[in-house]
Structure formats: structure tokens, C-alpha cells
Amino acid sequence: MNWHSTKPLEVVDRASVPVLETDSWVVAIREKLAEGASPVALFGEKESAGGFRVWCILGDASENHLFLTTARMPERGGRFASLARDFPAMSGFECELFEQTGIVPEGHPWLRPVRAGGAWRGKDGAPYAFYRVEGDEVHEVAVGPVHAGVIEPGHFRFQCHGEQILHLEIGLGYQHRGVEALLPRRNAVQRLILVESIAGDSVIAHATAFCAGLESLAGISLSLREHAVRGIAAELERIAMHLASLGGIATDIGFALPAAALGGLRTLVINLTAALCGSRFGRGWIVPGGVRFDVDDQWLGKAKEVLGTVREKFADVKALLFGAASALARFEDTGIVSVEAARQIGMVGMAARASGVDRDVRIDFPYGIFRYASIGSVMLESGDAYARAEIRALEISHSIDFILEQIENLPPAKQKGAAGGVSKEALVVSMTEGHRGEIAHVLLTGANGELSAVKIKDPSFHNWQGLAVAVRENGISDFPLCNKSFDLSYSGHDL
Amino acid sequence: MVEFSTNPVSWLGFLLFAVGAPLWMGIVNKLKARLSGRCGPSVFQTFYDLARLARKETVYSRSASFITRLAPVIVWNTTALAVLILPIGPFPPAISFSGDFILLAYLLGTGRFFQILAGLDVASSFQGMGASREARFAVFAEPIFFFTFGSLALVTGHASLSLQSIFKDIAWDQPFFAVFIVISSISIFFLMLAECSRIPVDDPNTHLELTMIHEVMILDASGFDLFLYQHAASLKVLLYALLVASLLNPFSWLNLFDGTLFFIASLGVIAVVLALIETLMARFRLVLVPQFLLYATIIGVLNILIFTISH
Numbered sequence: 001m002n003w004h005s006t007k008p009l010e011v012v013d014r015a016s017v018p019v020l021e022t023d024s025w026v027v028a029i030r031e032k033l034a035e036g037a038s039p040v041a042l043f044g045e046k047e048s049a050g051g052f053r054v055w056c057i058l059g060d061a062s063e064n065h066l067f068l069t070t071a072r073m074p075e076r077g078g079r080f081a082s083l084a085r086d087f088p089a090m091s092g093f094e095c096e097l098f099e100q101t102g103i104v105p106e107g108h109p110w111l112r113p114v115r116a117g118g119a120w121r122g123k124d125g126a127p128y129a130f131y132r133v134e135g136d137e138v139h140e141v142a143v144g145p146v147h148a149g150v151i152e153p154g155h156f157r158f159q160c161h162g163e164q165i166l167h168l169e170i171g172l173g174y175q176h177r178g179v180e181a182l183l184p185r186r187n188a189v190q191r192l193i194l195v196e197s198i199a200g201d202s203v204i205a206h207a208t209a210f211c212a213g214l215e216s217l218a219g220i221s222l223s224l225r226e227h228a229v230r231g232i233a234a235e236l237e238r239i240a241m242h243l244a245s246l247g248g249i250a251t252d253i254g255f256a257l258p259a260a261a262l263g264g265l266r267t268l269v270i271n272l273t274a275a276l277c278g279s280r281f282g283r284g285w286i287v288p289g290g291v292r293f294d295v296d297d298q299w300l301g302k303a304k305e306v307l308g309t310v311r312e313k314f315a316d317v318k319a320l321l322f323g324a325a326s327a328l329a330r331f332e333d334t335g336i337v338s339v340e341a342a343r344q345i346g347m348v349g350m351a352a353r354a355s356g357v358d359r360d361v362r363i364d365f366p367y368g369i370f371r372y373a374s375i376g377s378v379m380l381e382s383g384d385a386y387a388r389a390e391i392r393a394l395e396i397s398h399s400i401d402f403i404l405e406q407i408e409n410l411p412p413a414k415q416k417g418a419a420g421g422v423s424k425e426a427l428v429v430s431m432t433e434g435h436r437g438e439i440a441h442v443l444l445t446g447a448n449g450e451l452s453a454v455k456i457k458d459p460s461f462h463n464w465q466g467l468a469v470a471v472r473e474n475g476i477s478d479f480p481l482c483n484k485s486f487d488l489s490y491s492g493h494d495l
Numbered sequence: 496m497v498e499f500s501t502n503p504v505s506w507l508g509f510l511l512f513a514v515g516a517p518l519w520m521g522i523v524n525k526l527k528a529r530l531s532g533r534c535g536p537s538v539f540q541t542f543y544d545l546a547r548l549a550r551k552e553t554v555y556s557r558s559a560s561f562i563t564r565l566a567p568v569i570v571w572n573t574t575a576l577a578v579l580i581l582p583i584g585p586f587p588p589a590i591s592f593s594g595d596f597i598l599l600a601y602l603l604g605t606g607r608f609f610q611i612l613a614g615l616d617v618a619s620s621f622q623g624m625g626a627s628r629e630a631r632f633a634v635f636a637e638p639i640f641f642f643t644f645g646s647l648a649l650v651t652g653h654a655s656l657s658l659q660s661i662f663k664d665i666a667w668d669q670p671f672f673a674v675f676i677v678i679s680s681i682s683i684f685f686l687m688l689a690e691c692s693r694i695p696v697d698d699p700n701t702h703l704e705l706t707m708i709h710e711v712m713i714l715d716a717s718g719f720d721l722f723l724y725q726h727a728a729s730l731k732v733l734l735y736a737l738l739v740a741s742l743l744n745p746f747s748w749l750n751l752f753d754g755t756l757f758f759i760a761s762l763g764v765i766a767v768v769l770a771l772i773e774t775l776m777a778r779f780r781l782v783l784v785p786q787f788l789l790y791a792t793i794i795g796v797l798n799i800l801i802f803t804i805s806h
Contacts, residue, residue: 141620141705148702163624163781252706254698254778260531326695326777334780476624477781480703 002028003067008365009216012427014444017068019053022080025071032058032067033087038346038359040066040429040440042093043455044073044101051075052101055455057429057442061364066429078103085109089346092461115173115494131169133159138166141476145174152490156479163475168468175494183454188288191451196283199458199492201244203279204230204237205434206441206458207286212367213430213443214288219420224372224411226290231369232303232406233273233285234432235399239310240269241435242392242399245487249389250321252480253330258321265310265317272306275299300407307400318393331386335470335482338383347466349437349459351486354391355383355466361433368432373409375402385478388485422449434459436488458492497592498657505579508586512578512737516729517541519736519766526770541729545722553718556617566613567716567723573606574727574734580656581737584758585751591657596644599656600637603690606727607633614712621704625711628781632689632696632708635788639686642795643679647742650675650802656741671805678798680742684765685791687735689784691728694773696784706781736765 002024004017020028033039037058044052051074058067073080082105084091094105096114105111113128132140139160145153155171179198183191195210196203208230215222222230247262270280277285277293285293295303321327337347342355352359360377362370376398380387423445430441437459446452467486471479500506521538528535537543555563579589580599588595607629614626648654650672689696692709704711713724745757779787 139620139623141624143705148704250777252701252703254694254701254773255776256527256531256700256774260533264532324775324777326779329783330777330780475781477706479705 003032003069006066006068006429007064008066008367008429008431009212010428011216011423012068012429013423014425014427017055017070017427019070019072022071022073025054025056025069026081026083028069029056029058029090030083030086033083033090036060036062037067039087039089039093040431040438041442041455041457042090042097043442044097044103045444045453046101047072052078052103054078054080054097054101054103055427055442057440059365059431061359064365066365068427073101073103076102079106080104081106082108088344088465089462091345092465096461113171113173115176128171130157130171131159131167133166135161137161145171154490158476158479160476163477165471165474165476165479168471168479170464170468172464172490172493175491177491177495179495180454180456184451192287193283197491198456198495199434199460199489200281201241201489202237202434202436202439202458202492204233204282204286205432205439206456207282208234208368209430209432209439209441210443211286211288212432213428213441216428216430217423217426217443217445218288219423220289222290222368223414224369225294225413227369227372228406228410229291229295230286231373232295232403233282233291235375235403236269236273237282238435239396239399239403240266240273241487242396243269243310243314245484246321246389246392248484248487249385249481250327252484253327255321255324255327258317261313261317261320265313268306268310272303275302294413295410300410304404304407307403311397311400314393314396322390322393328386330478330481331389331485332382332384334385334478335388335467335474335485336382336384337466337470339381341469342383342466345465345469346462347437348462349433350391350395350435351388351463351466352437353377353379354387356381359438361431361438365431367430369406373402373406375399385481385485424449436460436463436492438462456495458489458495460488460490460493463488464493497590500587500589500591502587504586505589508583509575509579509589511586512583512733513575513726513730516733517545517726519733519762520729522763523732523766523770523773526766527773530770530774545726548722548725549719551718551721553720556715559617559715562609562612562616563715564720566609566616567720567727569609570606571723571727571730573602573609574730577602578730578734581734582657582741583737585746585755588657591655593654595655595657596648600640600644603731604633604637610712610724613716617715619715621707621711622714624705625708625714628708629712632784632788635785635792636686636689638792639682639689639788639795642792642799643682643686646795646799646802647679649799671802675798675802676742678794680739682791682795682798683735683739683742684768685787685794687732687739688769688772689788689791691732691735693732693769695776695779696787698778706778736762736769739765 002018002020006012037060040057040059042056044054047053051072053070054073055070082094084094094108095112097103098105098111099114141158141160143156145155153174157169158165159167179194183194195206198206243262243266247259250259250262273282274280276299285291337355339356342352342357347357348359356379358379362375363377378391378394380391424447427444432439439459440457442455443451444453463486467483471482521541525535525538577599580595582588611626611630614622692699697708701707716724740758740761743761745754749757
């Protein structure tokens, strides 16, 4: 067998995962991808004997299965035949693998730094050469990494013909903090803080993914109530961040009233989170083994009241934002990502669902409370800025419904069972659906049962490529709108 | 015959205008904030900002030539000169002659020309884009002004903006004349949105360089230069607001006190309308801006046609 088949949160004995010859490893991945599997992670684990064990993890949403396979490659001169030309979704992963381990994906159409950003130097020390379109009437616009607004750093290099964008290259990495390398070397408390700061607006989603992975490894099972509270936390985060993104979209098209109103609504929601756990972004709420703050009747009453207000007011704002002809004229047909393009580049989350690709971890690989309670998932077809804005509005409603339903049917608190022993030489894949999409944490333990390596993937890692595709042929003055309609994380990508 | 007003009152009017322009902007900003449910900065915030800029050091890019130093002075002076041609409320204009509205248009045009040059001067890709947009939209904006004031000159038989001519002979008792004037003021209001970088043409509050028109051209300006640009911009907004208000000139049919009240009230109404538009409307996609300006031109053309036919 070329593959070890498993499920998210199932502890995998690392010895049982096949180690293939490089060539057959590539062939095996190629076959699986051709069958419609999507890449979840690709990374090199440094081995004590030298060299790398390169892990490839693919997901098959239709069967809720994950497939693992590995190949051994030497530290220097490791190479394999690139799959990026046939499967563009692999492109970013191969670049990342190259950057982290030096293993060369041969024949990669565009091997470039993923996180080196402006610091990248070629073999001869020359600065990184951005992709250029030649021509008398072509002009180049460079934006960032320092921006005029209070946003994260990232470099955008446009090739334009007049006002029209021909090509956009996105240079990231300015937020690289080395989270993956730091995690195994820190203690349990520090780890949680690190994980919470992977992306400051996806605290709950990342913390839940990480904690769920740890719990699997330690054999801890959560009570239904703890799962429900985590679900409430995750959906609160989704509501708040979708509101913030919609507010950003309104700001960027100069629509002052909904921008201000959405900012106000977001504050209501994040303050609700703060009322329970003390942090507006939910830091410290999720801990390994459950939740640090269980909900009480007082908070639940407040939550019902706040969510009712948000639902009522949001209906008005939504009518204003999606009812104004001037706003619709900006949204519609701006920054289209076709279904084929979205599939090819492996987009995830709400941006993929706006393009007609039905990918939602809560449904494809249900975890936590989503195994017991279903949440409405929406899909739109047009793939433009309108779809990406509309889908946020729809998801806000679904999340409010979900939380209210959970509040009504909240199971009683239970005494926790004892933790089992930590699995040694094991691996576990934990996936959650953040507000942007699929978050995957791969945790590996060594012989002593301690974390030996961690691989993290934020949905932004997939979707930045989507933005680059979306803006092609669009006016450069529409770029901020396209960018906000994706609202991707720089730090989540850069780790 | 060029008439220079010897009446010090004219110059008093100019001073009032120069001080009133940032205040009017402050009021618009405050209204905007209140309308979108925010508290907003004080109406005097524009003064604080200008005072801060005036005190600051001016920094020049290494690639900037003398144009960058010259442009802010020219932009401010041409705008100020243009103000001198306008009657400000009951104050007669300092300078007036037959055809002075053409001078007004091209004084503003000269300012724009130098602003565009300064935008190109520092060779930043942002500013180049902004300059190109400004130049392109100016082509569509100019006819609005001339159709409106040209037809007004045709109708009244005067070609001076002075209180005694164009605005004086507006006969409010004839209904079609009233309609003509109201529609003309709408044309000029549209022009104001375009010329002064307001929503839906431009967004004065945005921080997004890629979408800006006016703001992007002054990205490299700092200190006193930026003070001149910003003050000139506020002069220009109030100048257009004044043109709209002057079309409804109350001094020919009200006494001085009532006329002044009405005049100030009409400026207030324009501020409210501007704030309402900026709150309740998103910006146009950039490619639609010429269309918007052509609408305003066509309104002007139809207006004069309807007037001549019905008169």
C-alpha cells in the first residue's frame, strides 16, 4: 500500500505510514490528486539520522478520509518531480517545502519564496526578480510592505496596462515569526499563546485545532458541553470577523454608513466574547482538555440578547449595503474567480464557496460539536466580490442561528474523565473551519511523547493565490475591494 | 473693463472666505460622522490639522525638481485669485470684468495643471496614476462649467460673476427661469463632487493609494506645502459650494439681513446634501466617472435647450 488512510484527530502510529521511493511517492500523490483529493499538508520532518522524511497529507472530503504517505530525501540535493504544473494547488506547498528544507521540486513552473519576502537573494546574491510584463505601455506599481492604513505588511507588485491589472505578484513573509519551529521548544502554556497569535483574528479556530490535536494524542475526550462551548466560541469569532470584513469592504468603497454600523455591530459581538473570557478575541478561552471558561446562565442570557440585537440590526445594514445601487455596481463582476480556477489553485473556505467550490471542514471533516449538530453552509456560484460579501452576510445569519440553537440545547456540565497516556512516535492531523476556511495542524510526537514537530496551515496559504487570480483584468482601483473581499491574513500565511 | 473693487469690504469677504473654508469642511466632516452614527472630530479639527502642517518641516524627495516646490504656491494662489472673482455673500467681488468666469475656470485649470506636474515630478507610480486620472477627468469636467455659466451668460446677457450682473438678473418670478436656475445649480453641484474629489467620484477619507485621485497626487507633499494644498482644496470646495449658492442669489430679492441669512442657510443645506451623499452612497467604479460627468454636461445642454425653446 502506498497510503496510510486515517481521519482527522485519529492518532497515527508514525511507523505504520509507508515510506516510498521518491519516484513512486510522486506517482502515488499524482494519482490521488487526479482522483480529486486536496492537499492538506506537505512538509519535511528532520530526522535524527540526517535527511528529511517528507510527509504528504491529502484529504478526500467525500469520504471524510485523510491519506498519508512519506518519502525519505537527503538533506542536500534532495529533489523530486514537481506536480505543480498539473496540479497548481500543490505549487505553494512545493515552494514552501523548498524554502524550509532545500528539497527541489524539479520542473516547478515558478519556484519562488513563500515567506522570504524582500530578504530573498538568488544564488548570485541578486535581489529577487519579480515577474515582469514587458512592453512600452506596461507600467509597474509596487505597493507595500508598509501600507498607509493600519494593516499588516505585505508587498504587492502589479503589472498594469493603464488602469488594468495584467498580473499581480504577492510577496509575503514580513510577519514570519517561526511559529512552527518555536512550538516544540516551548512549554505547554507558551505553546497555547503562540498558537493563539498565529492569526490574531482566528484565535479560537487555531486554538481549537491545536488543542483538539493535543487531546487526541493524550487520549482525552471532551464532554458534549465542552464541544458545544467551543462551537459557540468559534461561531462568535466567525460572526465578529465577517462583520469586520464587511465593514472593511464598505469602507473601501467609501460607503460610510454601513462601515460605521458594521464596526459597531462587531464591537457588540467581540465584547460578548470578552464578557466571558476577558479577551475580545477569545484568547485564553480554549485550553487543552476543554475550555477555561464555561458558560453560565447570566452570560447565556446576555448572549441571546446581544445576538438578537445583532441579527435585527444586521438585517437593516445588509439591506442598506446590498440594496444600494452604487455598492452593487462596485461588487458585481469585480474580481471573479471561476469555479475551475478556484478548484485548480485549491482555494478553501468561504472564498471557495463563493466561487462554487463546496469546501467546508465543518461538513467535510466534522469535528467537535459539528459531529452532533449541523450548521447551515452556503455556496454561491458567481465568484465575484459580490458573492464573497454576500456569503459572509449569509454565514453570519447561519452562525447566529447555530449559537442560539446550541444555547437552547446546552448539555449539562460533566466530571472530566482522566487523561490517558500520551501517544509516542505518533502523528495527528487536526482540522477546523476558521472564518476564512480550512485550518490544519499536524502534530508529531517523538519517542518521549513530547511534541517533536508541528506543521500549521492557515487558509490564507491557499487563498492568497486566489486574490492574485481574481484581480487580473480588473481595474487597479478595484484592487482594495478585491483584497478586502478575501480579507486574508498576512501573519497566518507567514507563521 | 477690469474693475478692481476699491471697497475694503470685498477684501473682508475674501478673508472671511479663507477662514470659513476649513470651517465649512469641518462642518461637513462633523455632519458626515453624525449621520453615520459616530461622534466625529470637532468642527475645528481642520484648523488644528492645518496649524500642525504649517508648523512642520517640509521634506522633499531626492528626485523632486523645482516644480514640486513651485506647485503648492501656484495651486494656492490660483485658487485664492479665483475666489477674488466671486461675490461672497453680500460682498462684491474684488475683481470683475466681462468674461471673468472664464478666468475663474482657467485659474483653477492652471492650479490643476501644476498639481498634475507636481504629481508626475517625483516619479512615483502612485502619483503618476493619480495625475493621469486627474487629467482624464478634467477633460470631462470642463464642459459642465462652461455649459452652465455660458448658458447663464446667454440668458442674462451678462458675462461677469459680479453681484450686479449674472446673478442679479435672475428673475425668480418666472417659473421656467426658476427651473433653469435650479437645474444649473444641480449641474454645478455635480461638478463640485468631481472637482473637489468627493464621493462618488473620489473618496477624500481613503487611505488606499490605488483608488485615490486627488489625494494621491499630494502623497509626497509635507509641511507647509501640504498646508497650502489642503487649504487650497478647502477653498476650492467652498468656492464651488458658493457658486451653487450664488445661483440662488438672494440679494436681488431679499434685504441684506434676510439675504445673508438665506445665503448662509443655503451653504448649510449644501453641506448637509454633501454629507448625505457621502454617507448613503458608495464610490463609483473609476471607469464610470466619465459617464457621471457626461450626465452633468447633458443636464446642462438639455437645460439651455429647454429654456430657449420654451422662452
